[in-house]
Amino acid sequence: MNWYEKLNQYFPIEEMKSKEHMELLLKEKADIYHKDEGPNHVMMFVETNDFVFVDYLFVSTKARGQGLGKKLLNTLKEKNKPIILEVEPIDYKDTDSTKRQRFYNREGFKHAQSVGYRRRSLATNEINELEILYWSPTNESERSIFEKMKHTYENIHTYKDKELYGASYEDVDQVLTYEEEKEDQATL
Numbered sequence: 001m002n003w004y005e006k007l008n009q010y011f012p013i014e015e016m017k018s019k020e021h022m023e024l025l026l027k028e029k030a031d032i033y034h035k036d037e038g039p040n041h042v043m044m045f046v047e048t049n050d051f052v053f054v055d056y057l058f059v060s061t062k063a064r065g066q067g068l069g070k071k072l073l074n075t076l077k078e079k080n081k082p083i084i085l086e087v088e089p090i091d092y093k094d095t096d097s098t099k100r101q102r103f104y105n106r107e108g109f110k111h112a113q114s115v116g117y118r119r120r121s122l123a124t125n126e127i128n129e130l131e132i133l134y135w136s137p138t139n140e141s142e143r144s145i146f147e148k149m150k151h152t153y154e155n156i157h158t159y160k161d162k163e164l165y166g167a168s169y170e171d172v173d174q175v176l177t178y179e180e181e182k183e184d185q186a187t188l
Contacts, residue, residue, distance in 0.1 A: 003035065003042045010058050014121035014128040015086075017055075017157075021164050025156065033156065036072065043072050046156055052076050053152045054085040073107050073135075082140045084148055085109075086117060086130040109133040114142045115149060116177035119157075122165045146178040 001009075004019045017025075022044065025033040033055075036043040040063035046053040054076070059069045076083050087100060112132040121128050134145045150172050158169045169175070 003037050006042050006058055006060070007044070007056050011056060012088075013123045014126055015088075015130075016123070018164060021159070021161075024164070025159060029156070029159070036075075041068055041072060045076065046152060047079065047081075048148075048151070051082045051084060051148045052079060053148070053156070054083060055156065057085070069103060070107060077135065077137070080137050082134055082136040082138070082145065082148065083109075084132065084134045084145060084152070087133050089129065089131050104133050107135065109135045112142045112145045114179045114181075115146045116179070117149070117175065118177075119175045120170055122161070122167050122169065143178065143180070146176065149176055 008016055026035060032046050032048055034045055034047060040060040042058045044055040046055060057072065087104065112134055115132045117130045117132055119128050132145065132149055153172045153175060162168045
C-alpha cells in the first residue's frame with residue numbers, strides 16, 4: 001500500500017487533500033512541504049523558519065503503542081520551533097479521537113482554545129470543525145499560533161485549490177477565528 005492509500009484509509013474524506021494536491025506541494029513547495037515515510041508510518045509536514053505544521057501523522061495499528069509516534073514528534077521537537085496540528089474534537093463514541101487527544105496531551109501539546117477552525121469540505125460540502133493543538137519550546141502565544149495557522153491555510157491547504165478541485169475553499173477569515181478573551185482565560 002502506498003503512502004497516500006495509508007493516509008486515505010485512516011483520515012476522513014473531509015480532512016484529506018487529494019493525492020494530486022500533496023504531490024504538487026511536495027514538488028512545488030519542496031523547500032517547506034515534506035514527507036517522512038517508513039513501513040509503519042507516514043508523516044506529511046510543513047517546516048518554515050519559525051514553525052512546523054504537521055499536516056498528517058499516520059502510524060499503522062500494528063506499530064501503535066511502541067513509541068513510533070513519540071519518536072516522530074521528538075524529531076520535530078528537536079528543531080526547537082513551535083509545532084502545530086489540527087485534530088478532531090473528542091467524540092466519546094469514537095475511541096480513536098480520545099486516544100489521539102490523550103497521546104498529544106502526553107507529548108506536551110496544548111489546545112489553542114482561542115483559535116477556532118471551521119472549514120467547508122469541498123469533498124462532502126459539510127462543515128468540518130477541528131481543534132488546533134500546539135507544542136512550543138518558548139511558550140508561544142495563541143495569537144502567534146493563530147497567525148501561523150493562517151499562513152498554513154493560505155499557503156498549503158488552499159494551494160491551487162481552484163485548479164485542483166474546480167472550486168475554492170473559503171477565505172481564511174471565514175475559516176479561522178481568534179478570540180482574545182479565551183486566550184486570556186487560558187492563561188489565568
